[in-house]
Amino acid sequence: MGGDHAPHEIVAGAVHAVRERGLSVVLVGSPRVVYEALADHDATKEVPIVRAEEALAMDEGALASLRRPRSSIAIACHLVRRGDASAVVSAGSTAGIVATGRLRLKAQQGVLRPAIAVALPTLPTPTLLLDAGANAEAKPEMLVQFAHLGAAYAELAYGIEAPAVGLLTIGSEAEKGNKLVKRAHELLQASPGLSFAGNVEGHDLLTGKVNVITTDGFTGNVALKTMEGAVRYAFSELRETISDSRLARLGAAMQRSRLRELRRRLDAEAYGGAVLLGLNGTVVIAHGSSKAPAISAACQLAADLSADGIVAGTGDRVAATHRSHRLW
Amino acid sequence: MGGDHAPHEIVAGAVHAVRERGLSVVLVGSPRVVYEALADHDATKEVPIVRAEEALAMDEGALASLRRPRSSIAIACHLVRRGDASAVVSAGSTAGIVATGRLRLKAQQGVLRPAIAVALPTLPTPTLLLDAGANAEAKPEMLVQFAHLGAAYAELAYGIEAPAVGLLTIGSEAEKGNKLVKRAHELLQASPGLSFAGNVEGHDLLTGKVNVITTDGFTGNVALKTMEGAVRYAFSELRETISDSRLARLGAAMQRSRLRELRRRLDAEAYGGAVLLGLNGTVVIAHGSSKAPAISAACQLAADLSADGIVAGTGDRVAATHRSHRLW
Numbered sequence: 001m002g003g004d005h006a007p008h009e010i011v012a013g014a015v016h017a018v019r020e021r022g023l024s025v026v027l028v029g030s031p032r033v034v035y036e037a038l039a040d041h042d043a044t045k046e047v048p049i050v051r052a053e054e055a056l057a058m059d060e061g062a063l064a065s066l067r068r069p070r071s072s073i074a075i076a077c078h079l080v081r082r083g084d085a086s087a088v089v090s091a092g093s094t095a096g097i098v099a100t101g102r103l104r105l106k107a108q109q110g111v112l113r114p115a116i117a118v119a120l121p122t123l124p125t126p127t128l129l130l131d132a133g134a135n136a137e138a139k140p141e142m143l144v145q146f147a148h149l150g151a152a153y154a155e156l157a158y159g160i161e162a163p164a165v166g167l168l169t170i171g172s173e174a175e176k177g178n179k180l181v182k183r184a185h186e187l188l189q190a191s192p193g194l195s196f197a198g199n200v201e202g203h204d205l206l207t208g209k210v211n212v213i214t215t216d217g218f219t220g221n222v223a224l225k226t227m228e229g230a231v232r233y234a235f236s237e238l239r240e241t242i243s244d245s246r247l248a249r250l251g252a253a254m255q256r257s258r259l260r261e262l263r264r265r266l267d268a269e270a271y272g273g274a275v276l277l278g279l280n281g282t283v284v285i286a287h288g289s290s291k292a293p294a295i296s297a298a299c300q301l302a303a304d305l306s307a308d309g310i311v312a313g314t315g316d317r318v319a320a321t322h323r324s325h326r327l328w
Numbered sequence: 329m330g331g332d333h334a335p336h337e338i339v340a341g342a343v344h345a346v347r348e349r350g351l352s353v354v355l356v357g358s359p360r361v362v363y364e365a366l367a368d369h370d371a372t373k374e375v376p377i378v379r380a381e382e383a384l385a386m387d388e389g390a391l392a393s394l395r396r397p398r399s400s401i402a403i404a405c406h407l408v409r410r411g412d413a414s415a416v417v418s419a420g421s422t423a424g425i426v427a428t429g430r431l432r433l434k435a436q437q438g439v440l441r442p443a444i445a446v447a448l449p450t451l452p453t454p455t456l457l458l459d460a461g462a463n464a465e466a467k468p469e470m471l472v473q474f475a476h477l478g479a480a481y482a483e484l485a486y487g488i489e490a491p492a493v494g495l496l497t498i499g500s501e502a503e504k505g506n507k508l509v510k511r512a513h514e515l516l517q518a519s520p521g522l523s524f525a526g527n528v529e530g531h532d533l534l535t536g537k538v539n540v541i542t543t544d545g546f547t548g549n550v551a552l553k554t555m556e557g558a559v560r561y562a563f564s565e566l567r568e569t570i571s572d573s574r575l576a577r578l579g580a581a582m583q584r585s586r587l588r589e590l591r592r593r594l595d596a597e598a599y600g601g602a603v604l605l606g607l608n609g610t611v612v613i614a615h616g617s618s619k620a621p622a623i624s625a626a627c628q629l630a631a632d633l634s635a636d637g638i639v640a641g642t643g644d645r646v647a648a649t650h651r652s653h654r655l656w
Contacts, residue, residue: 059501095499133498136506170461170549171423173387178464178546202553206561218506221498222547223554225530230558233534238566 001029001055001072002092004289010091011037011047013295018046021296023303026085028052028076050075056092058288062099073097077104080281087282087302089273091290097283098134098276105281108315110322113138114278115146116217116285117153118224122208125158129168129205131217132224132274138216140183143167144191145318149277150212151194152317156310163211166200168219174199180216188214193321202226273298275305282311329357329383329400330420332617338419339365339375341623346374349624351631354413356380356404378403384420386616390427401425405432408609415610415630417601419618425611426462426604433609436643438650441466442606443474444545444613445481446552450536453486457496457533459545460552460602466544468511471495472519473646477605478540479522480645484638491539494528496547502527508544516542521649530554601626603633610639 003010010027011034017023027034028050038044052072056064068074073092077100079085090097098114107114116134119126128150135142147165154163167185169177174185176199188196197210202223205213215223273294276283282305286298305311331338338355339362345351355362356378366372380400384392396402401420405428407413418425426442435442444462447454456478463470475493482491495513497505502513504527516524525538530551533541543551601622604611610633614626633639 061501061503095504136498136504168550170464170546170553173389175389176423176464178544181546202550202555203557203560205554206557216506218498218509219547219550222496222530223550225498226533226551226554227530227558229531229534230555231562232531234559234562 001033001052002058002090002096002288003286003295004058004091005291006091007033007037008040009291010295011043012041012292013290014047014299015041015043016292016296017299018043021300021303023299025299026050026079028079029055029072050079052076056096056100058093060093061095064093065096065100065103071096071100073100074104077101077281077283080283081105086306087284089284089286089295089298089302091286091288091295091298094133094285094288097285101276101279101281101283105279105283108278108280109319111149111278111315111318112142112145114276115142115149116220116274117150117277118220118274120205120227122206125154125160125208125211127205127208127210128154128212129220129224130212130214130277131220133217133221134276135217136221137218138180140180140187143180143184143214143216144187144194145278147188147191147194147196147212147214148318148321149314150214152314152321153275153277153310154211156308156313156317157305158211160211162195164195164197164209165212165214166197166204166210168201168213168215168223169199170201172199172201184214193324273301275301275311277311277314279311280315282306329361329380330386330418330425330616331614331623332386332419333619334419335361335365336368337619338623339371340369340620341618342375342627343369343371344620344624345627346371349628349631351627353627354378354407356407357383357400378407380404384424384428386421388421389423392421393424393428393431399424399428401428402432405429405609405611408611409433414634415612417612417614417623417626417630419614419616419623419626422461422613422616425613429604429607429609429611433607433611436606436608437647439477439606439643439646440470440473442604443470443477444548444602445478445605446548446602448533448555450534453482453488453536453539455533455536455538456482456540457548457552458540458542458605459548461545461549462604463545464549465546466508468508468515471508471512471542471544472515472522473606475516475519475522475524475540475542476646476649477642478542480642480649481603481605481638482539484636484641484645485633486539488539490523492523492525492537493540493542494525494532494538496530496541496543496551497527498529500527500529512542521652601629603629603639605639605642607639608643610634 014025052075053070055072076088115131117130118132151163154160169181273284273286284302342353380403381398383400404416443459445458446460479491482488497509601612601614612630
């Protein structure tokens with residue numbers, strides 16, 4: 001029920017995941033609405049529906065998750081908690097997903113706050129940015145936990161040994177930044193079991209300089225959306241430049257297929273969704289603007305993470321690191 | 329003396345500004361070092377040097393401006409204060425320039441903190457982002473002042489009537505964001521003489537949706553550097569894609585000149601420098617990585633701003649708006 005293009009693109013993505021990827025998908029929402037969307041694909045017998053009386057609107061925030069215990073996202077989390085589903089995928093209100101996840105699935109042992117981890121398209125392995133928007137207000141201790149969650153995820157999901165962690169701020173020297181990051185810098189330096197590589201800046205997000213970037217959810221979300229907007233801008237400017245003359249158009253025709261392929265890699269949809277780390281359950285948050293291919297990719301990511309026990313393993317590893325160093 | 333490529337690129341830029349733009353430039357720094365750099369251009373008789381015993385290193389912060397009263401940036405500010413120069417241009421440490429400017433030139437009447445305004449390359453007129461890094465820690469009242477400073481500058485410098493002002497945060501609804509922006513949102517809505525257009529997000533920086541974007545210096549700096557990094561990334565990825573096959577290389581050759589032109593427009597250097605608003609004097613902060621063309625462009629911007637009385641007029645207008653509404 002969530003996302004700018006719900007229900008049709010969401011349902012189309014689910015049908016694609018079932019038919020083309022062989023995944024097992026359950027749709028949670030208004031039976032009438034979802035059934036009609038499934039009928040458009042002759043898929044009413046292929047994808048089961050679980051009834052949810054209500055849904056969170058895209059502009060509803062964290063409080064709505066308390067007001068609506070029967071929302072589609074709440075029911076979906078319940079399925080995971082009961083073991084009837086392995087993971088949740090949603091393109092709905094991020095604040096609503098995070099709040100509902102915390103309420104229904106609970107945070108992993110010792111985790112102060114779950115964080116949204118986004119995989120940025122660096123090579124050879126993605127750079128993880130977290131928190132990308134779950135906690136607009138954060139304390140220094142949370143930034144240290146985000147660093148540990150991200151490092152554990154990078155190890156388990158990408159096989160990176162001792163991932164390098166950077167702290168997002170406005171200068172490379174230790175004393176650069178606001179109070180939050182200055183204190184977080186001290187704590188990160190003193191944190192055992194972490195390869196802290198010091199400060200990173202906005203232009204380091206896509207250079208692959210570090211494997212994990214820790215930041216508060218406000219800064220992380222602004223940076224992520226700025227990056228998306230800048231890439232979109234560069235491509236639209238480029239399109240305009242290319243079609244500016246006949247000679248250029250000729251060259252553009254040759255490259256169109258390559259450009260499309262590149263843009264897809266850079267595009268928000270290609271991230272395949274953000275992962276909510278720190279909860280007792282796998283939750284993948286798809287971009288609000290997701291269309292069917294992005295939803296299908298998010299379902300694949302959710303299935304892979306769940307099959308490999310990545311989110312649970314991330315929590316276990318963070319808890320073990322902290323226990324062994326008696327930090328809690 | 330400041331900047332990653334000082335003194336040679338800085339001096340080369342100054343010589344270009346004098347010879348090609350007909351500007352009158354004074355170089356402030358170590359006479360021996362600057363003289364030698366001028367000699368490389370046979371320009372020792374064209375560009376006067378004012379002696380400064382010391383210089384702030386690029387990694388020196390705000391406190392160094394107190395420790396070094398005879399730094400090149402301090403002497404340059406003095407020249408403006410005494411009326412011996414119309415404006416300062418520096419590619420040195422941003423924190424050092426801001427702190428020295430506040431100390432030597434003082435804030436305009438009623439201004440809590442000067443802010444760095446950067447003109448983003450939107451069309452038909454630039455979008456001003458401020459604060460882009462002067463104040464890592466800000467109070468809600470400062471964000472309102474940045475909005476007024478930016479709006480007055482947009483009117484005077486670009487002739488935009490009643491510029492639309494947006495508040496940078498992580499969602500379009502009023503309640504989205506951290507404590508700082510939520511309070512700033514309330515104050516901006518109640519602020520007379522301001523066309524407040526509500527919240528904007530990271531992807532709105534380059535869409536031209538608003539004329540002015542107000543934010544704290546930490547978020548603004550992260551967003552700006554993220555934007556620069558993303559544009560650079562998109563172009564380098566594109567270059568790689570293009571040279572990937574012979575057919576594509578043919579197309580690329582045709583477009584190379586257009587691509588170069590576009591990249592220049594998007595590139596950090598093309599901004600021609602950021603302006604420090606709220607001080608009794610015109611200060612243009614060039615990018616630390618500036619080479620000669622960027623320094624020459626920054627000199628032009630400084631000369632134009634000074635000739636048109638833009639920075640002084642911005643302060644006067646903000647003071648008048650506030651006086652008439654008895655806010656101070």
